[in-house]
Amino acid sequence: MDHNLSEGSSSDPASAGTPSRYESQKRRDWNTFGQFLRNQRPPVPLPQCNSNHVLEFLRYLDQFGKTKVHMQGCMFYGQPEPPAPCTCPLRQAWGSLDALIGRLRAAYEEHGGSPETNPFASGAIRIYLREVKECQAKARGIPYKKKKKKGGKNDNDESSSSSMPFS
Template sequence: MSAAVAAAAAAVVNRNRSSNRSHSSSTTSTTSYSSNSFVSRSNYYNNHQQQRRQQQQRSSVRLGLYELQKQKDWDTFEDYLKSHHPPLTISQCSVAHVLEFLRYLDQFGETKIHDDTCSFYGQIHPPEPCSCPYKEFWGNLDALVGRLRVAFMERGHAGINPFGARAVGVYISELRSTQARARGIG
């Protein structure tokens, strides 16, 4: 029984080799032989190319997600300027409008920040819930400002980039220290 299995396996291997030879001669690929086994250069090249494509797809997915988030942030900022009273354009936007926008985003935050009048002020894990508001985390705002700064430059707007102003950096820095103290992080 084992001789029959071995003969069938040899027939399959011979059939595969002959089909590979006819395929390689028609595609004019070169084959290199080593002492242990032979490796088709075209197969190596195809595998290498496939791996490169997969790496590029992975990096483009990451790049694509960043680009999508940057576009979403830019659209949100433009909507904010349009709903401003009176409505503003990007060219009319100043540092004061950027700071106003960052304060506006606080109402959509998901991080509990204790007021200095709260009995749990400065505690990392309060024992019970309190009525302190949820605010936008300073790290999220910092990343948002970075994406908007890049989006402003990419769109070729003339003038000083209001997202890169020192006042915005100072605001984020003060927000960071305030939130750290309120949450009891040293």
């Protein structure tokens, strides 16, 4: 593996001139993730990072979220605009996590990581993001329809969503 995976790589394209907002955020995200790995017991060297470390990082970030996600037992579960406050937790919004993973995926490769070993591009991360998206959509009462797989017949759903081009 390339040894360029350090946080202070001099091949940073944003170092010439003023970095864009995206480049600045990507650098902050990369540094935050690097700090997260260094704070693990024992610390995790960046080249040994895998998708499990990324999942732990995403779960860790939830404590700083600002999006109310109603629990299934909450009387406001499934309501897009609840009429009163409740004790359900604040979480990171799916869109924020998705954007974060995109920036970290790019930063990993810019710092010398190979696309084939990129832990931010793993199937486990895609599954996690999809589950967060579905969970948050249900909690807010936004209907989420999965695309039907061709060839398979779903038994009891007469109002098929197969005519919908995307979910």
